Amino acid sequence: MAAFVLSVTLTSILPRTGKAALSISSGYETFLTQIRNRIVCAEDDVFDEAAQHAWAQPCDSMKDGPFCRGLPEMGETARHRPFTLDSIVPQHLFGDPRATMELAASNVVKSAVDADTSANKQATLVLNKFLEDFSKVKEVYVKSVGVEGRLDFSRLPMGGSLGFSRSFSLGLPSGVSATWTGSWQVIPAEQPPPDTLAPKRRARKFHPRAVLRLNGALGSIRFSRPVVVRSLQVQGDSRLWVRGRQSGGEVWRHAYQQSELQVCGTGDLVLGRWEGDGQLYYARILMPHEAGATLWWIDRDPSHRLVAWEHLTTPAGRPCLSEASGLRRATAWRDLARRSKAVDEISFMVPDRGSSGWLLGELHVATIRWRPEVDEETVRLPSDTLSRVVQVLPGPFATIEDVSHAALYYNADDMLEQGLRLNSFARRQELLEQGPRKSQKGDSYVQLNAFRSVEGLKQMLRALMPGLSRPYLQLPAPLTHARVLADLDHLVTTLDVSHLQPEDQEKVVKRYGHFEVFFVDIWDWRTAIDSLQLLYELWREDRVMQKEVDGVFKQGQSWQGSYFCTQGRTQFSLDITEVTSVGGKDQIRADLTFTIVKKDKNVTGIYEVSGILEPAGRSLVMEPIPDSWKAQPKNF
Incomplete structure (x- = not known):
């Protein structure tokens, strides 16, 4: 900035008797x-x-x-x-x-x-x-010239069937067409949604006399060009998950919860405490849970993403968990639009059985104005114009x-x-303590999430197979086995790092450290696997499936297994010493024995662990009991 300083200096040394000001351009004005x-x-x-x-x-x-x-x-x-x-x-x-x-x-x-x-x-x-x-x-x-448009439901014929074309696009901006998947039905609108954008545009000439109802568990709208969703008015009586994607990758998410005590919801920006150093960092909520939330850190760190509500606040410092927020009315129209990112697909998931259907009352989008450029043979549609800011x-x-x-x-x-x-x-x-970038050095604690895991996915897939003398999970309409297998193949392909170069494989190992951390990062955000995520939630919440864990753990049992860690394959056994009931759930206490096999000698350690068996997802997270070593190896 030397030139800018020079400009100020020259002005300051002008004779005091001067009758005019001298302005010397620094050359930085346009740049600034x-x-x-x-x-x-x-x-x-x-x-x-x-x-x-x-x-x-x-x-x-x-x-x-x-x-x-x-x-x-x-x-x-x-x-x-x-x-x-x-x-x-x-x-x-x-x-x-x-x-x-x-x-x-x-x-x-x-x-x-x-x-x-x-x-x-x-x-x-x-x-x-x-x-x-x-x-x-x-x-x-x-800045490019933008144009807006809103789907015109008022001209749709109402009836008991689908009632409109799979390519219904009336009202969208020129050059934008929509493709609909799922079981959508046109029904009368008893109470149309409010026009949330009224202060920012001219008053509407009409209210839609019809709305669309999603009767199944899955639905989507795909656009021929990227659009920014300005308004997405929905109404229903259960949970709804909404995902905005571009080129198959998730860009934003939102959700409608039937009842929420949390001030912070799915997709919201929060400040959360990172377990690695105890400092607060910015993140977005991927999935709220009863005791906390799964986060996506703004700096894309894959570790310690499950954070308790008491360690989450809004950017203004308001606690995310507040009983004063009360219950939200399940019948109210809500706008689930995220207006900052362009998408070419909106996905809808209903993770509850028995839903009477979700209503879509308004879809208002914006995109870059279409100006066809004709060459010798083709007319090119403009892609979404982006700027780095x-x-x-x-x-x-x-x-x-x-x-x-x-x-x-x-x-x-x-x-x-x-x-x-x-x-x-x-x-x-x-x-707002930003401090140095958080470091994982010295952090040997691996935080796993009980809400989804590789073993949980395997058990869910087994539950889809009928004829095994056990209850099985039925697919909700309109989900098919072909869709499930396609999403499963996509997930497995994404998890397979063998096609990467050795140096890239090493980067993946260093970044995640543990396969379960890698798995949940891929599962939560990086892959479009709607059918698997929907089925997994239905399987977790299914009462019949939960009953299969009743009485699984008994005093005197010994569970054997192995795991991989930095020292290589490690054998371990879990010897159950006590099973008690706490709040209707089994609390397990056990001795954990691990054995590391080395060339010269084996290293063995024994300490006590305890945990609560969660019927939802059949998960048991065991935590070490402080000062409970029964056989402590050197340097442990």
Whole structure:
């Protein structure tokens, strides 16, 4: 930034008697502007501060001068618009470094100062990486022209059958067609969903007189081009899982739970405590459970993804588990759209038997305007236009992302001009402690998840086979064995790393450390295996299947097996010493004996473990009992 400093210096040494100002371009103005155009906030993460508090709208200090109504020291008014750039790291998003230093020197509002310093430092590191890795930021950023459209259900004929074409696309933007799979039915809309986008577009001329009902357990909508889902209004009486994908890979997810006490839900951004170092990091919830949630860490770390609710908060610091949130009405329309990423498929899964069907009341999408380019033989459909940007998440927290031009984002200057603010600003130092990147060195604890496992998948597949003198799991409509086998083949192929080069295989081993960690990462996020995930949940929740574990463990039993660890294959035995009932579930206490076979001698150890047998999923997670060694080898 030497040239920029030079410009300031030349201005400062002008003769005091000068009658005019001298402005020397530093050559960085365009560059800085382009960077700030790429510092963005998503539509769902901002709010209009002036409108929310009925304050005066932001004024322009260039136009209004010293009489600007919204200067910062004026108190309850919206922030003014600075005429000049307020640094490459926007102060209105990450705080003012100079003001932070002044407050720190006076020991005033220390927690806020610490939060500002941490956020500013994290933003600076991300911006440095952005500038270092992505030289194209120097190019002029031109946003593509977007167009929106909403499926027009009002013209669909109603009846007892499907009632509409599998390629029904009426109302979608030009060049976008939809393909429907699953058992969809057109029915009258007794209470149409509200128009959630009404403040952002003209009022609708009509309400849909029809809605679509998904009668089966699986359904999907595939688009011929990537679209950003602006509104997805659904209503039902059970659980619904929604996945947004592009080119087969999951981009976002959402869910409708019949009753939830959690403030945080599927797909939401949270701060969670990582077991490796006890610090809090940003993540998204993949699956909520009774005692905690399975997360997807923003930095893509595959370890320690099962976190208890008491260790999860919103980016603003609100606990994720709150009894005050109450039960959600199962009959209410809810918008399950995620508006920041483009998708070419929306998948619907109903993991509960006995559902009366899910209603789809509105589907509103946006995409890049189609401008056919005709060459000699073909007409090319445009792909989704993406830009590499620095996205600011609530907190604030900066991350480098590829965003669709069809999504609605506000850049740093848009936020100033329109008086917008991030939804939340955490001021608790412990919630925004970024510190060094978490390290797995010295972390020998492998956290496995009882909610899905390789052994659980094997038992679920056995339950699909009838005629074995045991209860079996029936496929819900419209699921077929062919679909299950196709998804199973896809999963097995993805898990097979033998086709990789030796150096790449070594990277996989180092990254995951344990096959179960690798398996759940592939299962949870990286593969589209809807039928398997749906069946696994039905199998876990099936009461008949759960009864098969009654009385499995008895005092005096000895279970034999082996496992692989860093020292190689290890033999072990689990000798049951006590079985008691706790809350209707069996609590198991046992002696665990492990034997490591070496060339010179064997290494054997014995210690006590205990755990609760969970009928759902037939899982038993055994934890070591502190100070229970009965035979402790050296260096253990």
